Structure formats: C-alpha cells, structure tokens
Amino acid sequence: MALRIGVIGAGAIGQDHARRINQVLTGAHIVAVSDVNAGNAAALQSEVAPDATLFATGEELIAAPEIDAVLVTSWGTTHEQYVLAAIAAGKPCFCEKPLATTAEGARRIVEAESAAGKRLVQVGFMRRYDEGYKMLKAVVDKEIGTPLMVHAAHRNASVAEAYVTPMAIHDTLIHEIDVFRWLLDDDYVSAQVVFPRKTSHAHGKLRDPQIVLLETAKGVRIDVEVFVNCRYGYDIQCQVVGEEGLANLPEPMSIVTRKKAKLQNAILTDWKHRFIDSYDVELQDFIDAAAKGTASGPSSWDGYVAAVTSDACVKAQETGEIVPIELPARPALYA
Template structure:
C-alpha cells in the first residue's frame, strides 16, 4: 500500500521530509501541500512532488479524501491545532517537535488520542532512531549494569541573535529530555540549572553555557552541558555510568588524518548532517505504521512529558541552582 501524504509547512524541514518520502523511502507519496506562504508550497510541488495539490489551509488538507496521513512541519505554535484536526479525522499524523508549545496543549492532544482509542500521532524525536543511540541503549541494557549517572553535552557552533536563554531548553535540550527517558526507561522528578561564567559570544538575553541537572524516579542523576556558541562544531556527547561499566555514545564516523604535524578528526558543524540517517529511519517507521492506520515511535505522551519537563527546566533557570519538582502524572493505558 502506498500511503498518500499531506505536508503542512513546507519550510526547510518540511521540504526535506517531502524529498525523503518522495525520492528516498518506500511506501509513501506526497499528494498534498500547504503553507502559510503559498509560494513555498508551490515551490515544493514544482521541485519535488509535481502531482501534489496545494491547499489554502492545513485544515482543508487534513479533510481531503485524497490524504491518508499528515506531516505537521509548520511553526510550532500551529502544531496543536493541526494534530487535533488529524486525530478528529482519524488520520495518522507525524508531528515535528514540539508536539505543542505548552504542556496544557500537549495534554489536550493526549486526551484526544485516548478518546479516539488508538495511536495516531508520532512525534519527531529522531534521536531514538540514531544508530549510535540505539547501540548505546543496547549496551546499557545488556552490559553496564543499572545506570547510576549520565554525563552529556549538546554543543552548537553558533546560534542566531534571536536565540535567548529559555530556548536552550525548548529548542536544544528538548532532544536530550526525550532520548534519556527512552534510553533509561525512566521518568524525571526534579531539575536544576546552573550557570557557569558567561561565554564571550553570549549576549544580553542569552546566558551561555548552562548546565541542567535532572534526577529520575529510579535515582539516576543526569548532568547536561548546553553550550550553543561553542564555536568549534556541532558536538553531541553522552556517557552512561552503570554499576558494572561505562558506555559512551559513539562519535560520528570520520576519517582520522595525520596532516600538518597533527593527528586529527573532522567535527561536524550542522545538526542535519549529524542525524541525517535517523530522519530516514523515523519517517520509514511512520510510513509503515500509517499504512496500517496507526502510528509508531515517540508518542503523544512522550511529547507531553517532554513539555512538562521543559517547563520545569525553564522555571529552574530562575531558581539559582534550586531544584524544581517535575510532575509525574499517571500514564494512560494507550501508551503502556
């Protein structure tokens, strides 16, 4: 079965996902496009999916009988309305993060999906599909013993001037928030944020770097360095300390060179290059599930818990290292 896909939001990530489905992956076809900037949708049709219909609104696209499943890759503030519309229409929906811009909005999506009685939403937390993280999870499960601590870092070479302190949580740490819940099969109970000396490339509205300390229900302590103006490259690090051993996230494959009296490896500078393969795997997973009228992968509940945790971390930014409790509501049976 070929799943007929409609894409809402044809900016950089929407365009790239449309390209994947149309030219790289099996089982899907782009049949509909919509964007608040119609010219953007028209350009994707011309370049990638010439048979696709361009709709004036996302709601019209979702309602179309020609669309089997939906990709929501629009501005984050619009995600909730489109995901809720897809659930109401009974159509599988892949939603890029965030699921919603507030925890309350994400909970409304959870409640709507529970009422529908089946999984319809996959959230775009692509790190769960990264080969390195998959291998790390297996190592933690089978070799290193019960996890005790996690040391991690999320470093960007630079960010735009509009990037401000809370975005280090909502736009950057959000991926660690999700992948560590999955990696450890655990939930968070508290968050603290510590600010070291401010780096020279920061500005008045951005404290950079910062360290987030998360504690889990099983007692694991996680420290994550967020450094979004590190200058030298895009660098994702993760080390899990277990009772019997330590496991580290593997570095991206790179050629080691002896050159100019130096032993060196290249370091990536763009997140899209670091996780390009995982995007292919996650969307193939979505197409496989959508062909059965359902969804797989990260759930609406995962999106909701990420939002709850993010809110606590942002609150902790103003608490001078004081711990902020993270609620741990009961998980609906649909997501067991």
C-alpha cells in the same frame, strides 16, 4: 497502493521530509501541500512533489478524502490545532517537535488520542532512531549493570542573536529530555539549572553555557552541559555510568589524518549532517505504521512529558531552585 501523505508546512524541514518521502523512502507519496505562505507551498510542489494538490488551509488538507496520513511541519504554535484535527479525522499524523508549545496543549492531544482509542501520532524525536544511540541503549540495557549517572553535552558552534536563554531548553535540550527517558526507561522527578562563567561569545540576552541537572524516578542523576557558542563545531556527547561499567555514545564516523605534524579528524558543524540518517529511519517507521492505520515511535505522551519537563527546566533557569517535575498517571494507551 502507496500511502498518500499531505504536508502541512512547506518550510525547510517540510521540504526536506517531503524530498525523503518522494525520493528516498518507500511505501508513500506526497499528494498534497498546504502552507500559510502560498509561495512556500508552490515551491515544494515545484521542486519535490509536482503532482501534489495545493490546499488553502491545513484543516482542508486533513479533511480531504484522498489523504491517508498527515505530516505536520508548520510553525510550532500551529501544531496542536493540526494534530487535533488529524486525530478527529482518524488519520495517522507525524508531528515535528514540539507536539505543542504548552504542556496544556500537549495534554489536550493526549486526551484526544486516548479518547480515539488508538495511537495516531508520532512525534519527531529523531535521536531514538540514530544508530549510535541505538547501540548505546543496547549496551545500557544488557552490559553495564544498573545505570547510576549520565554525563552529557549538547554543543553548537554558535547561535543567532534571536536565540535567548529559554531556547537552550525548548530548542536544544529538548532532544536530550526525550532521548534520556527512552535510553533509561525512566521519568524525571526534578530539574535544576546552574550557570558557569559566561562565555564572551554569547550576546546580552543569552546565558551560555549552562548545566542542567535532572533526577529520575529510579534515582539516576543526569548532568547536561548546554553550550551553544562553543566555536569548534556541533558536538553531542553522552556517557552512561552503570554498576558494572560505563558506555559512551559513539562519535560520528570520520577519517583520521596525519598532516602537517598533526593527528586529527574532522568535527561536524551542522546538526542536519549529524542526524541525517535518523530522519530517514524515523519517517520510514511512520510510513510503515501509518499504512496499517496507526502510529509508532515517540508518542503524544512522550511529547507531553517533554513539554512538562521543559517548563520545569525553564522555571529552574529563572529561579535557581530545584524544581519538582510532576506527571499524571500514564494513560493506558501509552503503557
């Protein structure tokens, strides 16, 4: 029997994930939807899941006996309450980033899951499922020797007026924060942020670009350029320097053309296109694990560490200081 999934949060990402589950992936079906905006829930039901039941609240959806697993794609400030409710109900839960909007909230989820005694939560850090990053990790693990340094960049063509300086960490760098821990099998011990000359394309409430400097427990030094008004496209770069060689994240596949005396290839402009396949793979991983009553992939602990690291990076933005990153002992559940 197909896994019966309820979706909490029927905005753009909720609709897209629901479409994947019902139309692309195998082993699951959307049977329930809830959103504080009843119109959003009705739209998802109409366009993607016509046989789904609409619930007034996320808590009611989670408690319903016909729901086997939960997809949390609501506003970030609501994630904690729904994930905790799913854990209490013993139901596997996929939660989009962030796991919680505060480190304390993420810690409460870790504690609840640890008390439950089994993995029930997968966090939506999709880059771990990207083919390029998986290829890079295989090379880092086996071919270039001990990693020494990482040079990386996260560039967007432009951002809206509502995007302010701390969002460069919480909304943008958050992806690198998680994927580098996975790539290096390491944790962070300090963060620093420095600001180069400001681009004229950034509005008054945004310092752009910025460079985030991270140090890991094993001594790896990481520098990440965050430049969200680069103008030319959406561009993710990562180079790992090891003792025996270096490895670069592969570029997305594109055709090279010769035209009008130019040799060129297209650059993506939309993050959804850059990582579209990884969303399919991560949700299939969730479905396969949830069918067994558990969770796989990025864990609540990974979500908690990302929150702690993000807070340290924002403090570094504000103070200009090197900010220590301190973590409690990793619970046995996440060993």
